Amino acid sequence: MRIVTGGEMQNADQYTMDHIGLDGRILMENAGRAAALRLMEDYAGRKFTVLVGSGNNGGDGFVISRTLLEAGFEVTVCIIPGEDRFSGDSEYHKTILEKSGFGWKRYDREDLEKADIIVDAMLGTGLYGEIREPYLTVIRDVTDSGKRVVSIDLPSGVPAAEETVPESALRADHTIILQQPKLSFYLYPARDYYGDSEVLQIGIPKRAIDEVAHSHRFEWTLADTGKHWLKRSASSHKGSHGKVGLIAGNDMMPGAAVMSAGAAVKSGAGLTMVNTVKSAVPVIASRLPEATFYDRDQSLEGFYKGKDAVAVGPGIGTGSDSREMVVDLVDNFDGPLLIDADGLNQFGDILPLVRNRKAPTVITPHPGEMAKLIDSTPAKVNGARFETAEKYARNNGIYVVLKGPYTIVATPDGRTFVNITGNSGLAKGGTGDALTGIILSFLAHYDDVQTAVSSAVFMHGHTADHLLERGIAASSMTASGIIDYMETAFNILDNMQGR
Ligand SMILES: NC(=O)C1=CN([C@@H]2O[C@H](COP(=O)(O)OP(=O)(O)OC[C@H]3O[C@@H](n4cnc5c(N)ncnc54)[C@H](OP(=O)(O)O)[C@@H]3O)[C@@H](O)[C@H]2O)[C@@H](O)CC1
């Protein structure tokens, strides 16, 4: 599913009207009707106060009010600006409401008290600048009322794009997003303002969105993962499922190798060879008899030769030998290369070499590592996650997996895929190592790198979500637990119908 900015959504509305010929008034009817039907379903028998702003978001509010009133609901329709401020499609639907025999009134604080549910149709994608009066006061009143708030399209005052969220924006309990998810949905703190959310279609043709959305951002869903899922055939042998090489662990951090190699084995790699220090081998081998080992003191070429994909980084330490290995791989390994964790130390210095690679390069930084790469701070990276990942991927011709809630996969050709699985149980040591193992295994399986990486990120989060559903507390979730449970979570994809 495409993710859009407010500007792109407005351009898609305009394209639909100008080039497809579907009238904006019909789109508004569709939007208001879809939202009202959802409200009726969720809040049967409840009383509503609908807060109507001066733009088209307010126009949706007029349609919602009329639809609820026609269905017999008790609704107070409150306009926030003066009556003379309505125009265009919104004025049209205000007139339809009136001619249908229903009234509206100027907003009064007491109107909030009458309601069980407040419907926020004040500000949507047309927001610009700081929140101004009278909206500022109304938002404060709504917050103070403690009533349940359902926002239409966006919680009023929350920007659709990757921008700072004003403190005074409205915190919704539920947001009915119209047509396409907006970018801010995938960013914190904006995400917290949306509450529970869903996307309802309002009839804007896909063609209109594809024509105007130049940002090429998408959600990567279960359906996407399922569609590309590679099922093992009965006649396959270990060689046909990919030979992967993993450079991980040292004498102080054998666990990182256990996690990443364990995840590679469990996610289908045919042969997993771990390049590590001799002293770590017994520890790793005792946990993972399926892996084979390669002594780190031997030539690196002997290790990567013949591998379908190689990953480097988890627990290798930040010494000069680590850096030498990364440089050697970047320069000489001719397959997909994943660089993670300690492998990313001083990665910025070798970018000219990276840009010269013919085979794909994938990096998996968390915001702290990303900040180091671009000489910034984690806060700044998180304040511009999309921009940062996309720019770095494009400028350097690599795949950037920027970890965090809603992990972003940015491709060298300017596309972005947002992961929607996972939970706070993943915010722990070891889970990144597990992700590296899954990506590595998928890189060896799939022809398309983006599909491999996005599907791996999806399955990592999907497995953690299954654990949560099975009653494992997020605080008690471990990387080992996730790896152990992968066989069950993966089985669901193996058995998915209709792929
Ligand atoms: N046909 C369509 O296009 C369809 C559109 N749809 C719906 O329309 C929404 C977009 O509508 P939109 O573009 O009219 O903008 P919208 O969010 O209502 O706000 C504009 C108003 O807000 C005001 N305002 C702005 N910033 C402000 C601030 N900081 N503080 C205070 N006020 C501020 C601004 O005021 P002014 O410029 O006069 O100061 C203006 O009056 C979209 O989210 C979806 O819900 C659907 O129905 C489908 C069909």
Ligand SMILES: [K+]
């Ligand atoms: K709104």
